[in-house]
Amino acid sequence: MPEPKNIFVVSSEVLDITGYMTEVTDPAYGAVASFVGTVRSPNLGEDVLYIDYEGYEAMIKTQMQVMADELRARLELGHLVLAHRLGRLAPGEASIAIVASSKHRKDALLACQTGIDRAKDLLPVWKYEVNPKSKTWVKGNSSASTPL
Amino acid sequence: MPEPKNIFVVSSEVLDITGYMTEVTDPAYGAVASFVGTVRSPNLGEDVLYIDYEGYEAMIKTQMQVMADELRARLELGHLVLAHRLGRLAPGEASIAIVASSKHRKDALLACQTGIDRAKDLLPVWKYEVNPKSKTWVKGNSSASTPL
Amino acid sequence: MTVQVLFFASLREAANTRELHLSLDSPVSARALANQLENEHVGLELRGALCAINEHYVHPDTLLSEGDTVAFFPPVSGG
């Protein structure tokens, strides 16, 4: 049985989803699941021109480790990729990817489901959304800890 | 909003997962989820040499339409790909893929989860597994209808 | 009436064919057809098999119609 590996990616380059799927695929694990979040347009009725993603890169990687530890404590996983893109993204581009392999199809899928929920709680990333009428910081989520 | 489309693939060629993800990705839908089943080895403690997948191709496509209708009745989906490979597959190769986009991350993931469960119930496919010690038809599942 | 019969996987091997074209005298159920096929093909055992008519799963008591394609196959193991 291969050693399960974690791969964490924080990058302003296009996310290489195909590469991540290849990385996690292994004959020892029969299931590969992925979740990819893409920039949605229109959003709240307005066409989106682009979104600038700002991140606290070092902390994103630290929190990806927290997420991976949480997921592995609950699920029997093979390999796991957590990836977040930063910088300017156009509609339809992938901003986040979670890819997991497992011997169990349910565990691979649950890693994606729990993973995307936790990523939205934990990863220090902020979206600045620009449409023809306005430029705004997207209202965020503070469930990771007690706010000031 | 684009017209949601179904794509059904039954083929003895390598499944083009990357192509399916591109097909379902659309700025109108912010979430893309996938499930890929791969040939597992070892299985039940034995190294697998290969699996021959036999299928009733016309009925697989008919049942993929049944699956898609069921999924769309319950979930708000964008585009949906259901793909099954037939023929001889080596360990690690993809035998089945379900790829869905949605405005809602939960719906995209549930399409994969429910979809793989239903695929294993409904699709008329049979596995002949060959390892160094034996060649056997893999015991199947009869939950789709009342057996004789 | 005429029907097409298909066998798959281990049943294809046991029947030693993938496809038959049959003429039937009277309306019969999939189950009755299965019994007839077992009598005609030594070693073919259809107990536990699933039936489909025209690519849809059916209960074995479903009656066949002219021109139907009837498939018999083992419990499925795809994915």
Add this chain to the structure above:
Amino acid sequence: MTVQVLFFASLREAANTRELHLSLDSPVSARALANQLENEHVGLELRGALCAINEHYVHPDTLLSEGDTVAFFPPVSGG
């Protein structure tokens, strides 16, 4: 003791800087540091912000240590 302070997103804009290096006289909490920063930076409003020390989320009452990196940022909106 010395600490590094980081701001992100709208707080970076309000503070007009991404990073500060501060010398503090005595052990203070993240909350006390936030109050001090609001007094020193007109327009910086940290109420509702999250705090992290050394890349981990902390309760605002957590005391800072020598060499800590303290980050203040709005509720997160990644994914």
